[in-house]
Amino acid sequence: MSDARGSEFCPRCGDPVPERDEPLPGEPRDRDRVLCDACYFEDFELVxxxxxxxxxxxxxxxxxxxxxxxxxxxxxxxxxxxxxxxxxxxxxxxxxxxxxxxxxxxxxxxxxxxxxxxxxxxxxxxxxxxxxxxxxxxxxxxxERCGRIAGGSYAATVQVRGVDRVPDPAEQREAVEIAESMVASREADGDREAFITEITDQPEGKDVKLSTNKLGKAVATRITEQLGGSYSEAPTLVTEDRDGNEVYRVTFAVRLPKFRPGDVIDPDDGDGPVLVRSVRGNLKGVRLRTGERYEAEFEEGETPDAEKVGEAAEAAETTVVTVEDENAVQVLDPETYEAVTVPNPDFYGGDETVRSLKTDAGLFVLPEDETEE
Structure with missing residues (x-):
């Protein structure tokens, strides 16, 4: 209400209400604006x-x-x-x-x-x-997530195995670390469906049980990318969901290569042993006799037809007696300490001591970094 002069009065108590700015066109009109401050604050709650x-x-x-x-x-x-x-x-x-x-x-x-x-x-x-x-x-x-873990729920199993061998402890440990880091990354991104249910030791290697088939496939892919080899998938029907859709558990069988970086193999092609440097894709290495680069044929992949004859880890440090020519160098046999003439590969840099490995094919000098590609 207002008096004859246009002044507004509070409809609740009748006291004059100070003039207030009118709302802009299109803005809603506040019904409480007609109340005086005392009446307005009687019902006002800040929070x-x-x-x-x-x-x-x-x-x-x-x-x-x-x-x-x-x-x-x-x-x-x-x-x-x-x-x-x-x-x-x-x-x-x-x-x-x-x-x-x-x-x-x-x-x-x-x-x-x-x-x-x-x-x-x-x-x-x-x-x-x-x-x-x-x-x-x-x-x-x-x-729900912890309940599923406690109940042993899983959808995928990644089996870490080797071709004609048991993966060594370092490989098994790295495979598990890959799985754990991938799960941790997904958890950090807010994915509560990603978890590891169980990690078990088997005579042939490690078994990692994971929450989803998608995660299992991603882990198997990452392991083979970093450690070499390949994997296969074997789905097993376990149930149907409430909508009648079939639910599968998938086993991802990872097969790490027969040979690994640091192995010394003999391809039996007459050119002498090879120090394996990489098994990602085709096997790659270096000839110990000449220092030339070696790469397996495409169809052989990371497992060429070869025999393992030693490991770089078994090499011993020995003294170089003399460099005979560009093809031969004399070193002390690390077992008999007799001077022996061995091939002078391109990677030998003239050092007074070298690492050497004794194989059935003879004694060979090794490069300083046996895993460098």
């Missing part, structure tokens, strides 16, 4: 706060339940979780300006935290303050 907050935390991984989802927060200090949950549950009045706030937690017991909250702002040009306490109840449960 809309819940009476209490319930937080469900997974006791295994620390994830928290929000709605129908579990969110990874790595909760170990529940006070931080309580502060975040209360902060997200508060609503500040849209008319408040220059809002400032603070939260002070009070640990009542291991599962109860009182959050003492203070807010201040400016409404209608008048400073307002509000203080309240929100109790937070922490309860523990088990998220």
């Amino acid at each position: 809309d706060a819940p009476e209490r907050v319930e937080v469900l935390v997974c006791a295994s991984c620390g994830a928290i339940r929000r709605g129908n989802r579990w969110i990874d927060v790595g909760a170990r200090d529940y006070t931080d979780v309580a502060v975040e949950e209360v902060s997200e549950s508060l609503g500040v009045h849209v008319k408040a300006e220059d809002v400032r706030w603070g939260v002070e937690p009070e640990q009542v017991d291991p599962t109860t935290i009182r959050m003492h909250c203070t807010f201040s702002g400016v409404v209608r040009g008048i400073p307002v303050e509000e203080a309240f306490t929100v109790p937070v109840r922490i309860s523990r449960g088990t998220c």
